[in-house]
Amino acid sequence: MAGEPCRPLVAFEAEDLGHGNQVVLSRLSLALYPGERVALLGPSGAGKSTLLGALRRRLDDSAAWCPQQHGLVPQLAVYHNVYMGRLTEHSTLANLWNLVRPLAGPWREVSELCDALGLTGLMRRPVGRLSGGQRQRVAIARALYQQRELFLGDEPVASVDPHQALRLLALIEARHATLVIALHQRELALSHFDRVWGLRDGRLVIDAPTHELTLADLDGLYPDADASAETPREDRSLPMPDPEALPCARGRP
Helix, strand or coil, rough: CCCCCCCCCCEEEEEEECCCEEEEEEEEEECCCCCCCCEEEECCCHHHHHHHHHHHHHEEEEEEEEECCCCCCCCECCCCHHHHHHHHCCCHHHHHHHHCCCHHHHHHHHHHHHHCCCCCCCCCHHHHHHCHHHHHHHHHHHHHHHCCEEEEEEECCCCCCHHHHHHHHHHHHCCCCCCCCCEHHHHHHHHCCCCCEECCCCCCEEEEHHHHCHHHHHCCCCCHHHHCCCCCHHCCCCCCCCCHHHHCCCCCC
């Protein structure tokens, strides 16, 4: 009925998440709603992968998944690695035949994805012969090929330059109504997402819309933020562009 509150796709209420007896995230409470585009931030070891794993288990087949370590088969071609995103949709016989002679429909679909991701001409190349950035794009292509409304990504743009990251995020956004993506690029979090979940020291310390946050708020997630702030500007690595200068700044004039 009109006026009824939107139900979350998944919710955690004061839950401990971890591995076996090891608690990584303590008393976690949050909810993911349809249409939200969430940036997941925090230092290495804060629990981002643990949270994404829990979301993946609860959302099951409704979510496309792009893991941090790519999960590709080095000996197989780009085409076959992407095709594996929808392996269960075909019979065993069709999948075996596809190894020898690619099926016309999937070949066309994967080719279109590869063109969009800058992998033109690499369909038959074994993944083990690709660069790190190319393997990252193959992993994204496999997730996109699943054609699901929700996308979960564990640092899917970590191995590419800032301009490539913008292109890849635009492709992901165009194909998925709901996103949860782990990032380290804080500027991208503010410019391309609606909400930020910030983890530190095993706890959720930020759960807020991006229009309520600043870079200073996000810097507080990182233990070395104060130390880097004292570093002379000329000694710092090149920063990402300012959020206001990025194209398609979400929720900004």
